[in-house]
Amino acid sequence: MRDVLMHQAGLKPGIPTWERTVNSNGLKPTFYASIRSDEFPNEVVPGEYSTKAADDSVWAWTMRSSLLPKIKGKYPTEYSDLSFIVMKRLCEKILKQPIEGFLQDNFYRPLGLGSMTYNPLQRFPKSCIAPTENDTYYRREQLQGSVHDQTAALVGGVGGHAGLFATANDLAVLMQMNLQNGTYGGAKYFQSPVVSEFARPQTAGGRRGLGWDHGDPRKPEGPTSNLSPASTFGHTGFTGTCVWMDPENQILYVFLSNRVYPNAGNNKLRQYNIRTRIHDVIYKSLAAGKK
Incomplete structure (x- = not known):
């Protein structure tokens, strides 16, 4: 776990995730729907929802990804989003609950942090939130209140490596x-x-x-x-x-x-x-x- 947190566990900086869920026509219907349902519960942006299996898919792709080559017998220090994808999965297994609920109950609410949250559009009007990128390649719209990171968006806005607003x-x-x-x-x-x-x-x-x-x-x-x-x-x-x-x-x-x-x-x-x-x-x- 020290190696993971120090970004020297051989994990790649990132791997293709959302890229696997799109084609030349846009979002693949096996991964996305325009109406939220039990099968598609994760909001990627308002009006677009990903499959409930998205988190397991990202985890499987992470687990199957190859490691960086060693240099003189050691993995190089390379900042990796995968490190925090691993840590989130581990934390939720130990805590036996989603990470966002644990953080709200044990840190954000007791500290009086009224704005700190994942998926702020569930709590605040869009006008309160600064816009980020005009996404022309994945969600194909101006992002405002939706997480900028594509992998975090794919799993519903709650990532170990991204998604927090404050x-x-x-x-x-x-x-x-x-x-x-x-x-x-x-x-x-x-x-x-x-x-x-x-x-x-x-x-x-x-x-x-x-x-x-x-x-x-x-x-x-x-x-x-x-x-x-x-x-x-x-x-x-x-x-x-x-x-x-x-x-x-x-x-x-x-x-x-x-x-x-x-x-x-x-x-x-x-x-x-x-x-x-x-x-x-x-x-x-x-x-x-x-x-």
């Missing part, structure tokens, strides 16, 4: 709980060693914790400010989001964006190093305040 404030509360080593508002959500163990780099000189990421001081362009301490941990997201927690200075940095609007070809956040430059400003301001 406001910056709610995300800050969840991350502040982690920054406070598992406690928030007088309640304990994790036993004390859990956060620190998952947060620390697991190999000497490595940047991977268990699930969490760290900066790379060898690369001045990011993902964290080189002014932040080595203990800073967090994560970035495909759509340009990031969160970084600094336990030494008790600094929490949340950046929500929409890089993929109108399409995923927009690379300006990385091109201009926006997120890391903002992170630099925080630490420069901290240094100026100390003077």
